[in-house]
Amino acid sequence: xxxxxxxxxxxxxxxxxxxxxxxxxxxxxxxxxxxxxxxxxxxxxxxxxxxxxxxxxxxxxxxxxxxxxxxxxxxxxxxxxxxxxxxxxxxxxxxxxxxxxxxxxxxxxxxxxxxxxxxxxxxxxxxxxxxxxxxxxxxxxxxxxxxxxxxxxxxxxxxxxxxxxxxxxxxxxxxxxxxxxxxxxxxxxxxxxxxxxxxxxxxxxxxxxxxxxxxxxxxxxxxxxxxxxxxxxxxxxxxxxxxxxxxxxxxxxxxxxxxxxxxxxxxxxxxxxxxxxxxxxxxxxxxxxxxxxxxxxxxxxxxxxxxxxxxxxxxxxxxxxxxxxxxxxxxxxxxxxxxxxxxxxxxxxxxxxxxxxxxxxxxxxxxxxxxxxx
Ligand SMILES: NC(=O)c1ccc[n+]([C@@H]2O[C@H](COP(=O)([O-])OP(=O)(O)OC[C@H]3O[C@@H](n4cnc5c(N)ncnc54)[C@H](O)[C@@H]3O)[C@@H](O)[C@H]2O)c1
Numbered sequence: 384x385x386x387x388x389x390x391x392x393x394x395x396x397x398x399x400x401x402x403x404x405x406x407x408x409x410x411x412x413x414x415x416x417x418x419x420x421x422x423x424x425x426x427x428x429x430x431x432x433x434x435x436x437x438x439x440x441x442x443x444x445x446x447x448x449x450x451x452x453x454x455x456x457x458x459x460x461x462x463x464x465x466x467x468x469x470x471x472x473x474x475x476x477x478x479x480x481x482x483x484x485x486x487x488x489x490x491x492x493x494x495x496x497x498x499x500x501x502x503x504x505x506x507x508x509x510x511x512x513x514x515x516x517x518x519x520x521x522x523x524x525x526x527x528x529x530x531x532x533x534x535x536x537x538x539x540x541x542x543x544x545x546x547x548x549x550x551x552x553x554x555x556x557x558x559x560x561x562x563x564x565x566x567x568x569x570x571x572x573x574x575x576x577x578x579x580x581x582x583x584x585x586x587x588x589x590x591x592x593x594x595x596x597x598x599x600x601x602x603x604x605x606x607x608x609x610x611x612x613x614x615x616x617x618x619x620x621x622x623x624x625x626x627x628x629x630x631x632x633x634x635x636x637x638x639x640x641x642x643x644x645x646x647x648x649x650x651x652x653x654x655x656x657x658x659x660x661x662x663x664x665x666x667x668x669x670x671x672x673x674x675x676x677x678x679x680x681x682x683x684x685x686x687x688x689x690x691x692x693x694x695x696x697x698x699x700x701x702x703x704x705x706x707x708x709x710x711x712x713x714x715x716x717x718x719x720x721x722x723x724x725x726x727x728x729x730x731x732x733x734x735x736x737x738x739x740x741x742x743x744x745x746x747x748x749x750x751x752x753x754x755x756x757x
Contacts, residue, residue: 384497385409386650387455389442389481390462391435392416392426394601395502395593398643399459404433406647411436413451414462419739420602429600442481448488457498457650460485460577465566466608467694467752474565479572486580496586498650503574503592503659506567507560511701513550515543523553528563534693537756539628541699552633552667552700557592557659557707564696574659587656589649591642594663594703597722598639599729604739608694610636610670611723613740614677615730620738623688624674627753630689631671633700637664638717648713655711663703665715673719680723691756694747 386403390396391412400410412435416424426437440447442462452458464477482501489496513524526541533539540549562568574590581588597611605612614624645662649655674687705714730736747753 384456385411385454386457386459387411387413387451388459388461389413389451391459392430392437393420393461394598395596395639395642395646396459396461397427397430397600398598398639399461399646400430400435401433402643402647404435409436411438411451411455413438413440413442413447415439415441419604422604442484443476445484445488448485452488452492452494455496457496457500458485459500459502459646460573461502463502464569466605467564467566467696467747469750469752471565474569475572478566478569479576482573482576483580486577486584486586489586490584499577499581499586499588500646500649501573501577501588501590503590504567504570505592505594505661505663505701505703506564506698507562507571507574507592508555508701508703509561509563509567510541510698511555512553513541513700514553515546515548516551517546517548518543521545524550525559525561526550527561528696529699535754535757537691539631539693539699552702554702554704555661556704557661578657578659582657587653589655589657590659591645591649591662592659592703593642594635594637594661596639596642597636597726599725601639601726603730603733603736610634610673611677611726612730614674615681615727616736616738616740618677618681618683618685619727619731619736622738623685624677625740625744626670626674626687626689627697628691628693630674630687631669633667633669633702635664635666635702636668636673636719636722637662637715638722640717641715645708645713648711652711658707660708661703661705662708663705663715664719665705666719667702668719676719676723677727680720680727692753693756694753695751
């Protein structure tokens with residue numbers, strides 16, 4: 384097949400491009416090479432060397448889609464605006480409107496594709512699913528976002544509405560979403576538009592809700608989010624890993640290689656069409672545990688710095704259940720220590736590797752995207 388990957392010069396897109404080339408597909412990348420991930424207008428050599436056709440263009444631009452779609456059989460739409468900054472409209476223009484534009488162009492041209500795969504995110508769940516450990520008979524809870532007043536007072540946990548005990552996260556399935564920041568809402572809009580238009584116009588579409596993805600080639604220039612790149616930048620430069628809130632938040636981090644296998648699976652498996660799937664790491668890890676892992680892997684000795692600051696719109700805990708994608712034969716395989724080792728080896732080999740986290744935090748504080756407790 385000839386496969387178009389938007390955002391293919393980025394982290395997940397480039398791994399997907401390599402895997403497709405390895406399987407004999409032709410790959411075209413459409414990417415605007417946006418900062419901070421990219422610093423110039425040159426496509427990465429590791430794509431050009433593998434024979435990937437690289438096209439400079441913006442997914443918000445109709446002409447870019449018109450050219451990039453010529454002759455392709457399938458599309459991965461991975462280009463996106465991410466993180467926690469306050470230019471809210473950019474999230475929707477880049478993530479949601481571009482997706483509608485993709486289908487608009489396909490329908491106008493009468494172009495049929497064998498698959499469109501859109502990159503959604505675990506962020507669509509907001510706080511996900513919880514249970515109260517003190518009220519075991521009670522139903523699962525799907526709380527809304529934490530109140531600003533509680534966060535400003537450093538009260539991080541979500542309280543049980545009946546007894547006030549801190550709620551415990553459960554594994555969240557795909558059935559209900561509750562996005563509560565601009566990125567999450569724009570990603571929900573993206574997958575909803577893609578699945579609806581795909582169904583209506585007979586364009587087989589799949590949405591994948593990745594948990595937090597980690598691995599080599601995840602740009603350290605973007606230090607607004609991404610636990611491994613943030614911890615690695617600090618630890619390898621002699622600074623303690625900085626944890627927001629109290630560091631007890633849990634997530635299910637996943638290797639980019641497991642994500643790539645999920646991407647390839649849904650390209651070929653027709654049972655996936657018309658659905659959104661979680662793609663998670665399958666293990667529960669706290670920020671503090673992650674910090675210890677990075678410190679040990681770097682051969683350092685230091686305690687995490689618990690900053691007590693919080694990112695506005697962040698979730699307390701979230702864990703994605705992989706049950707639906709496992710029914711199609713996929714499961715995560717790569718352990719977290721291997722992910723950390725791979726990233727650290729890659730990062731130290733980069734000539735321009737340095738700590739961008741202080742700059743990123745300063746900018747987030749200035750914009751009110753990162754806040755200190757009272
Ligand atoms: N990395 C994660 O943890 C994670 C988690 C959940 C979902 N996702 C989703 O996966 C996808 C890929 O993420 P990633 O981590 O590889 O990001 P990345 O930042 O490494 O890559 C994104 C690429 O998109 C390109 N891009 C940005 N805006 C563009 C535009 N307007 N037009 C064309 N290209 C543009 C960038 O230049 C970059 O190369 C995104 O859709 C993201 O929302 C990522």
